[in-house]
Amino acid sequence: MIRFQGVERRFGEVTALAGLDLEIDTGELIALLGPSGCGKTTALRILGGFDRPDAGRVLVGDKDVTNMPPNKRDMGMVFQAYSLFPNMDVRSNVAFGLRMRRQDKEKRLKRADELLELVGLTQTADRYPHQLSGGQQQRVAIARALAIEPTVLLLDEPLSALDARVRTQLRAEIRHLQQRLGITTLFVTHDQSEALSIADRVGVMQSGRLEQLDTPENVYRRPATQFVAEFVGAMNRLPGRIGDNGQVQVLGQRLSVLNPDGYTSGAAVHALLRPEVFAVVPDSAGPGEVTDRSFLGSTVRLEVTLDGGQKVLVESPSHDAGIAPGDRIALRILADSVIVAESHPEVAVRA
Amino acid sequence: MSFTGMGGFRAEELVGQELAGGPLPTAGVRARRRGRPRVWRVTIFVLAAIFFVGPLLAAFKFSLLQDNGHYGFANYGQILSNSAVRSSLTTSLEIAVITAAIVVILMLPTIVWVRLRQPKLTPVMELVTLLPIVIPPVVMAAGLEVLQEDAPQWMIKLVFNHPLTALTPFYAVLAMPFSYRAIDTGIRAIDLRTLVDASRNLGASWSSTLLRVILPNVQTAVLGAMFLTVALCLGEVVIASLLLYNTFPVEMVALRLQSHVGVSVALSMITLLFTFLLLFLLSFLAQRRHGAASVRVL
Numbered sequence: 001m002i003r004f005q006g007v008e009r010r011f012g013e014v015t016a017l018a019g020l021d022l023e024i025d026t027g028e029l030i031a032l033l034g035p036s037g038c039g040k041t042t043a044l045r046i047l048g049g050f051d052r053p054d055a056g057r058v059l060v061g062d063k064d065v066t067n068m069p070p071n072k073r074d075m076g077m078v079f080q081a082y083s084l085f086p087n088m089d090v091r092s093n094v095a096f097g098l099r100m101r102r103q104d105k106e107k108r109l110k111r112a113d114e115l116l117e118l119v120g121l122t123q124t125a126d127r128y129p130h131q132l133s134g135g136q137q138q139r140v141a142i143a144r145a146l147a148i149e150p151t152v153l154l155l156d157e158p159l160s161a162l163d164a165r166v167r168t169q170l171r172a173e174i175r176h177l178q179q180r181l182g183i184t185t186l187f188v189t190h191d192q193s194e195a196l197s198i199a200d201r202v203g204v205m206q207s208g209r210l211e212q213l214d215t216p217e218n219v220y221r222r223p224a225t226q227f228v229a230e231f232v233g234a235m236n237r238l239p240g241r242i243g244d245n246g247q248v249q250v251l252g253q254r255l256s257v258l259n260p261d262g263y264t265s266g267a268a269v270h271a272l273l274r275p276e277v278f279a280v281v282p283d284s285a286g287p288g289e290v291t292d293r294s295f296l297g298s299t300v301r302l303e304v305t306l307d308g309g310q311k312v313l314v315e316s317p318s319h320d321a322g323i324a325p326g327d328r329i330a331l332r333i334l335a336d337s338v339i340v341a342e343s344h345p346e347v348a349v350r351a
Numbered sequence: 352m353s354f355t356g357m358g359g360f361r362a363e364e365l366v367g368q369e370l371a372g373g374p375l376p377t378a379g380v381r382a383r384r385r386g387r388p389r390v391w392r393v394t395i396f397v398l399a400a401i402f403f404v405g406p407l408l409a410a411f412k413f414s415l416l417q418d419n420g421h422y423g424f425a426n427y428g429q430i431l432s433n434s435a436v437r438s439s440l441t442t443s444l445e446i447a448v449i450t451a452a453i454v455v456i457l458m459l460p461t462i463v464w465v466r467l468r469q470p471k472l473t474p475v476m477e478l479v480t481l482l483p484i485v486i487p488p489v490v491m492a493a494g495l496e497v498l499q500e501d502a503p504q505w506m507i508k509l510v511f512n513h514p515l516t517a518l519t520p521f522y523a524v525l526a527m528p529f530s531y532r533a534i535d536t537g538i539r540a541i542d543l544r545t546l547v548d549a550s551r552n553l554g555a556s557w558s559s560t561l562l563r564v565i566l567p568n569v570q571t572a573v574l575g576a577m578f579l580t581v582a583l584c585l586g587e588v589v590i591a592s593l594l595l596y597n598t599f600p601v602e603m604v605a606l607r608l609q610s611h612v613g614v615s616v617a618l619s620m621i622t623l624l625f626t627f628l629l630l631f632l633l634s635f636l637a638q639r640r641h642g643a644a645s646v647r648v649l
Contacts (some may be wrong), residue, residue: 148554
């Protein structure tokens with residue numbers, strides 16, 4: 001179990017972490033997600049020992065490691081930038097951590113070969129880092145981090161320098177390895193699909209604070225705050241009014257409100273709705289017109305302009321979307337509950 | 352599969368078109384464009400060669416001229432038999448090697464520390480390391496002389512009695528403008544922070560990180576700094592002669608004053624050859640690093 005307790009870190013005027021509390025269970029993979037500057041990398045660097053907090057502490061098990069130097073922490077880290085040592089071949093890179101632990105040569109090279117087999121790179125053992133592709137380099141970096149049998153694996157946006165296909169593939173491999181070895185992992189990323197697909201729990205951060213820590217499904221479907229709702233996935237803001245029974249009326253439909261606190265009956269709000277919760281039906285007397293259409297393969301993304309000028313982003317399965325720009329349509333909301341936010345009329349659609 | 356097949360075919364077709372039609376006219380234009388500059392380039396190269404190699408050849412010829420008017424290697428033979436030259440050469444080589452080592456031991460960790468922890472100090476470093484060029488060596492020698500005069504007995508015994516202990520610190524300072532820039536360039540070329548973080552994360556201490564990770568990756572830059580320092584130590588004459596130490600360059604001047612001009616010039620030739628060898632070694636090592644890497648690709 002890893003615990004951040006009230007961890008604060010400031011860089012001059014900028015507050016990178018404003019009292020972070022976070023618990024990571026043993027064997028769990030937590031992804032920290034947020035825009036750049038939200039403090040996610042600072043949190044990771046503090047756990048790795050590369051940075052020290054101004055206040056608060058970090059515990060691994062019951063041990064306070066706040067002031068422990070990185071070389072004593074037994075944590076494997078994979079970096080965003082390619083971090084293999086250019087002067088060593090792949091095998092020596094993987095064996096480096098064991099060499100620092102004074103394990104004898106034969107043993108550590110054998111272990112390095114085992115790990116290279118684990119990441120499927122046995123044939124590259126004698127090559128040098130510059131002879132490998134980006135994906136291979138990051139795989140070796142993962143093998144190197146795992147070679148020391150770390151208590152925690154730290155992943156600092158390890159996939160962001162790779163192309164889309166390798167990224168998806170390696171993402172799955174990392175998750176598979178992590179589950180197979182049961183290693184506690186902290187994964188930092190700004191890519192929401194990465195975070196949602198890989199993690200047991202996702203922590204969404206903003207301005208040095210954890211906005212929500214929950215399963216990927218809940219972060220997406222039941223965002224705790226407006227920031228989480230709008231940062232993770234595309235989101236429509238549709239004007240509505242809170243009714244007497246605590247429901248909100250949007251596009252003529254009544255939906256229950258997930259976050260009713262602070263909103264009084266009759267208040268004008270914005271309902272936050274994902275593009276995929278709408279069903280569109282061609283209807284010449286419907287209240288909206290399709291103004292743009294992009295085909296995304298499995299889905300079609302439509303921009304619908306309602307008669308009042310309000311734009312709605314809709315994503316529907318591509319097989320039943322024979323709708324072209326200029327068509328009149330009717331919209332129906334498929335969800336029965338919704339999160340609401342204060343009215344900010346200037347922001348209508350946020351993709 | 353069929354898509355990749357088509358893609359490959361089209362790519363080959365394009366390459367084929369380029370090979371058939373593209374390069375020919377371009378090559379002709381290039382040749383015409385190149386024509387005149389090439390004449391200039393060759394002319395300048397020849398003039399520069401005459402300018403630089405001419406005096407060297409003349410000096411070499413002069414060094415072969417013996418007292419009896421014939422040509423031979425007598426002057427070079429005298430260098431070996433002259434014990435004063437031999438001992439001054441030993442002293443200078445000792446000074447050079449130890450200074451080069453001191454320079455690296457001080458400079459490399461300092462630059463790493465500034466880059467990682469105090470990047471704001473970089474302009475200060477630039478300025479401080481330039482001081483030895485700004486302040487004339489004569490001024491430093493004068494300062495050292497004053498220090499020598501007022502120095503307590505133990506310091507004279509410990510430091511000033513031998514050129515090695517007296518001159519090494521000053522040469523290390525004199526070499527700063529070159530050594531700092533050489534090593535700093537090497538450090539800038541690697542992703543220092545990531546490499547250091549990775550190494551520390553894997554359990555390496557600071558000293559292991561410096562020796563096993565940073566040093567091998569800035570090896571060429573460090574060698575460059577060391578060779579420049581060695582060249583400086585083998586050529587510095589002002590401070591050494593003002594402070595009356597008998598180093599190799601001082602001995603060279605002394606020989607000339609004693610009208611052993613031939614021997615003195617022969618010595619210059621050897622020094623020059625030595626420096627050339629160092630530089631060749633450096634570029635050879637730099638190339639071997641790249642060469643080895645590309646050989647291993649195959």
